[in-house]
Amino acid sequence: MLLSPVAMHIPDGFLSVLVSIVLWIVSIVIVGYALKRVGKDLGERQVPLMGVLAAAIFAGQMLNFAVAGGTSGHLMGAAIATILMGPWAAILIMTSVVSIQALIFQDGGLLVLGANIFNMAIVGVAVAYMAYRTVLRITGNVKRGILIGGFVAAWFSIEIASLSVAMQLVFSGTSPAKLAIPAMAGVHALIGIGEGLITVGALAFLLSARPDLVKFGGTRPIGGRLVWLVGLLVTLALVIASPLASTRPDGLEWVAKQNGFLETARGPLYRIIPDYLxxxxxxxxxxxxxxxxxxxxxxxxxxxxxxxxxxxxxxxxx
Amino acid sequence: MHIHFLDPYQGGHSPIHRTDARVKLVLSVGFILTTALIPIGVWPIYVLLFAMVISFVILSGVGVGYVLKRAALAFPFVLAALPLIFTTPGLQLFSLTLGTWEIPVTLPGVERFFSIALKSWISVQAAILLTATTQFPDILTAMRAVRVPRLLVAIIGLMWRYLFVLADEALRLIRARAARSGEAEIPGHRKGGRIAWRAQTAGGMAGNLFLRSIERSDRIYVAMLSRGYDGEVRSMPLPKLEASNWIELILGGGILILLVVLSLLIWE
Amino acid sequence: MHHSIEIEGLTFSYPDGHEALNDVSLVIKPCEKVALVGPNGAGKSTLILHLNGILSGSGSVRVCGMKVGKDTLGRVRAMVGLVFQSPDDQLFSPRVYDDVAYGPLYQGLPLQTVQERVEESLAAVAMSDYSQRISHHLSMGEKKRIAIATVLSMKPEVLVLDEPTAGLAPRARRSLINLLHELPLTMLVSTHDMPLVKDLFPRMVILDQGRVVADGPTSVLMEDKELLDAHGLERPF
The missing domain is CATH 1.20.5 (Single alpha-helices involved in coiled-coils or other helix-helix interfaces)
Known part of the structure; x- marks a missing residue:
């Protein structure tokens, strides 16, 4: 898992049933809302655009580049999708990408698909949006701002999404907090740089070839303030909680132990069946x-x- | 040039191939859910689940070797659970000495780690069996049957259709880059340039790919319009589930529930 | 009786100011087969998109007697089958069946009719066995045929094709020409393939810089070397 984007796609078996189901519910609600928004606000022409762009992001993940020591930088794509299409469409695009990766390539599990959608399509997009808007607010809607914003958005989307993954592993009792959190954060701080560089390269190309496509720097999408706020809250929550959790893991691991669905469900069930049938x-x-x-x-x-x-x-x- | 290796579907006429995709999707997810519900260390049930999945693989004629090899893809993630061996409190088996550090290896830790790894491995095999025996358009139908919204199914369908077209384009770009990545004949000169430059090249290629795909989506949109597209996603009605499909679902679901119950009884 | 296509004084400029069509007039009778030729950028594709109401300029476009406008779009798009140059853009559904059924489905036809239409259209292009195939596994020639079936299923009166023979190997090209020859529809085909024009189309229209510069029998225009040279065309042997 070291230095590969696979670390972001949780396979089945690594999250507890409770964590998986809760994140399924959260993802269904948010993706459902995004579907409504996109259906209402964006034109009918967005449907083929979202489908083909999702395919392009998948294909773009093939364009790796050598970093060092046999590792390579890849693209997750949440940031570039957000910058090109706005947050709501980006959520749908990333949901499609993550779903196809799980359904066809077993890159990420099926029971944990809700969690993977949450991490990459929801946290990734909301954080990228928050970071990008914030940078543009400071620099103004100029080329330099868009490029810096692209890098920052890409790096933050990877880093915060990886913290989200780490937290879920800890909550599921799969990984001890004091190791998982620093490891994920450290590795993805590097992967994020790769994501950032590719995103900047792609934006630079598009800005010179078709500047009109890098459009949403200027206009604020409907419901954008909400996404910005969610992005900020998720970022703050994970950035504050992670060091706490990894230095003082007792509380978190107690939660992990409690949530083991079976650990709690088994007692009453066991009592129904007498010891000796x-x-x-x-x-x-x-x-x-x-x-x-x-x-x-x-x-x-x-x-x-x-x-x-x-x-x-x-x-x-x- | 066509990328076929991207499509893991393996044609065949086995009973597994012929089973309705909706039944397969629901039972596969049910199987993975069951596997997740089995508590740590209930080895007999793990063996049963593994035997079940392998039996179905044999029945499908997809090839046990193929499935096991593909299933190994998820292995690297096991690293995330490895520390459990050392950090789970319990009976100490032995300890590793690393310099001045002494790390205890505990029995519950080992049990927990191997349970997670095994369950994950079994789950991946079930997912592989599903995709190897079901054409993706049928999975799309199954997604509609389990109430995934039409708009999302339409986007995923379009994505799948153009995945191969765009992967071909990406491959052409990669080949074009490789064809121009020569080495200069300057002593001591490192080939390939700086990392930032390499990333820029990769990014430019990605940008190129996005631009092409956006332009392609314009043409697709026009093609859709000219055949009557009006912004609403329409699709063929779902075929009815037959009695035999229901029997398969109930029988499969029943066995899975039974397995969970048995595992709770065995678990101590 | 009405004409299949009547265009009068059609002028169109793109938003960036580039004038693509300038006072184009053209009448095509039912079951007539007409070739539309001219250099790249002459406005052929722009003209084609007007026949389906995807673009609209000033002037009048009538299809099968109906004026192309907002309220007739649905009917017009069913009457005019547009087959685009790249079948990968035309075939956007995962499976052949869904693509051929797309047009009838959006016309709101009953399921039974949709199924019949799909079978008929695939039979018409001799691809009956392909309904359950995956589009991206097909060869270029197969894709082109299916692309034609996707519009035949709407039972159009006019078939408009953009570069039907581009990218085809000789044998696939020949078999496509035979297919076009047999289809009993009004046909307007934009192409650079001059031998195809000579083989299949009794009438030919030359478009250059957004204007119709010649319109007449192919046998006559093909002999006018000066005219062909002036518009970047080559006479086939």
Whole structure:
């Protein structure tokens, strides 16, 4: 995971069920709102534009460049999508990118897809928007401002999204806070530089070829203030919480232990089933036996299926 | 030039290939959810889940080797969980000495780490099986069936359609860069320029790609308009789920629930 | 009886001030096959986009007797099938079936009719087996055929094609020409492929710098070496 964008895509198995489901709900609500906004505010011509740009961001991730020691810089794309299309469309674009990565390339899991959408499409975009607008506010809408803003937005989107990933790992009890947070933050501070440089390169190219495309520096999108505020709050929350969590991990890890869905759900469930269903055999042993029978049944069923379909193929083939 | 390696779908006529994509999507996610719900260290159930996934892989004819190899892609992330071996409190197995540092390795830590790694590995295999046996347009239909909004499905569909076209364009750009990346014959001169310069080149190529894709989306928009597009996303109605699909769903769901219950009983 | 296409005094300038069409007039009768030729930037593509109401300039454009305007857009787009140069832009759905069904679906036709239309159109371009294929796996020639099917499914009266033979290998080109020859529709084809013009189109219109500079029988215009040279065209052997 070191120095590769894969570190951003959490696979299945690394987040607790509770964290996964909560983040699914948050992502569904926010992406649903973005869909509404885009449907209402942006014209019908945005639909093909969002689809093709999402494909371009995916393809753009192939354009790596050598950094040092065999590692390479890549593109996540939240910042450039935000700068080109505004926050709402960017959320949808990044949601599409992250979904396809999970569904086709297993880059990130399915149960944790909600979390990955949250980190890259929502945190990434909101933070990029906040950073970009803030820089433009200071420098004015000039070329230099756009380039600096692009770099800052790209770096912050990567760094803050990685802190969000680290926090989720800690909350799930998968990674100890005092190691995960500094490691993710440190690695992504470097990856963020790569993201920043590519974003600046892309913006510089577009500014010279088609300056009209780098448009939203001038106009404020509807609901932009909200995104800016969310971006700021997420950034502040993670920047403040992370060092606290990694230096004084006791509180967080206590939460992690509590949230293990099963740790809490198991008690009452266990009490429903008496210890001894059959005299002399504990229910634990019984369950193991049942599992064995079930497994044998499944494997037997599947092998019959294989044999059957093979024979079918042979009879239909010959 | 066409990028086919990007499409992990493997054609076939196995029962798995023929199963309705909606059933496959729901059961795959259900399987992964089940795997996530199994507590730490319930090895018999892990073995069962693994046996199930491998059985279905064999049944699909996709190739066990292919799936296992692809599943290894998620392995690097395991590093994130590695520290658990040392930090989880519990019975100490042995300790590693690193210089003056002494790091304890605990039994619960080892158990926790291997559980996470194994569960993740099993889940990835299920996802690979889904994509290897289901054409993506069918997955799009399945997404509509589980109530993903039409607009989002339309964007993802367009993205998938142009993924290959744009990946081809990106490859052409990469080849053009490679063809011009010569080495100057100056002693002691490092090839490739400074990192910032290399990043600028890569960024310029990305910008180029974005520009082309924006221009392409203009042409697509015109093509859509000329066939009646009016801003609303329309699609063919979903085919009805048949009784056999429901039986598959109920049977699959039942087995998964049973596994969770059994795992809770075994877990101590 | 009305004409398939009637254009009168059409003038159009792009927002950047570039004048693409200047007082163009053109009448095409039903089932007539007309070639539109001229150098790059002559305004051929701009003219084509007017037939479908995607661009609108001053002057009048009538399609099948209907004046092209805001209220007739839906009908006009169904009557005029526009096939663009790059089939990768035309085929924007993941699967062939969805692309061919797109037009009828947006016309709001009942499902049964949509299905019939898809089958008919694919049969018309001899691609019946391709309905479940993935568009990006197809060859250039196959894509071009499917692209034509995507507009045939709307049952248009006029077929307008932009550079249909560009990028095709000889055999695929030949088979496409045969297909166009057989389709019983009014046809306006913008092209640089002069042998195609000679083979397929009895009438030819030369456009240069936004003006119609010649309009007449192909056999006559092709002999006028001076005219062809003046507008950057070459006489086929």
């Amino acid at each position: 059959v005299p002399g055999i504990s229910s634990e042993a019984l369950a193991t036996i049942a599992a064995g029978i079930l497994g044998t049944a499944i494997v037997l069923g599947v092998s019959l299926g294989v044999a059957y379909s093979r024979r079918n193929r042979q009879t239909s083939g010959g």
